[in-house]
Amino acid sequence: MKKLLIALVTLLPSLAMAASGHGVHLESANVDLHDKASLERGVDLFQHYCSGCHSTQYQRYERVATDLGISNDDMRNKYMFTNAKIGDLMENAIPTADAAKWFGAAPPDLTLVARVRGADWVYSYLKGFYADETRPFGANNTVFPLVGMPHVLQDLQGLATPHYEKKVIDGVETMELVGLNPATGGKMSAEEYDQAVRDITGFLVYSAEPVQLEREALGWWVLGFLFIFFIIAYLLKKEYWKDVH
Helix, strand or coil: CCCHHHHHHHHHHHHHHHHHHHHCCCCCCCCCCHHHHHHHHHHHHHHHHHHCCCEEEEEEEEHHHHHHCCCHHHHHHHCCCCCCCCCCCEEECCCCHHHHHCCCCCCCCCHCCCCCCCCHHHHHHHHHHECCCCCCCCCCCCCCCCCCCCCHHHHHHHEEEEEHHHHHHHCCCCEEEHHHEEEEECCCHHHHHHHHHHHHHHHHHHHHCCCHHHHHHHHEEEEEEEHHHHHHHHHHHHHHHHCCC
């Protein structure tokens, strides 16, 4: 419980900054937690592109492997890039002090981000990067304005450019961001990148509450038990009361 509270506190600064983007239209993530192949692709992408800075430190490698049907050998060989053991928590590779020095603040743990912000927010955030030379890493974000991190998936997506329109507010002419022009220079098509982002989002949704994979299956058994119990109880009631009537 103490670690869980620490994780929430760690997320608060970034979430407070993100609040300014609450009016932005969020795209639907359409995450399917039954698609184990998508979840494993999400693990792959997260570990290769995100885990250097961001941890999911309330999740264990072994638990992920078990839940997603990944063998321990594949987990070690494909998705573990530190000296961690299979039963260890999924820590990030960069020391917190170094990350804080380079980025101005330590990158938050992402175990709970999908639960706190929602799948649509995560999905839209990963699709919301665009070129902005005024930012330290050359990128800004439609969902999280003035974001303090680079577009780590730029190699896959490329980089979109902003589309501005003139707006006059109280007699003052301003340029307002109204959308993004399609990204160019990436390895993936727009459709492929959408799926990649959906895969990452799915993994983070799963990480935020791993038990939900079991809960739905267990729920059907519980409903089945209650249905059978109701029939037995009804028949028993009839048997008890037949002599009374």
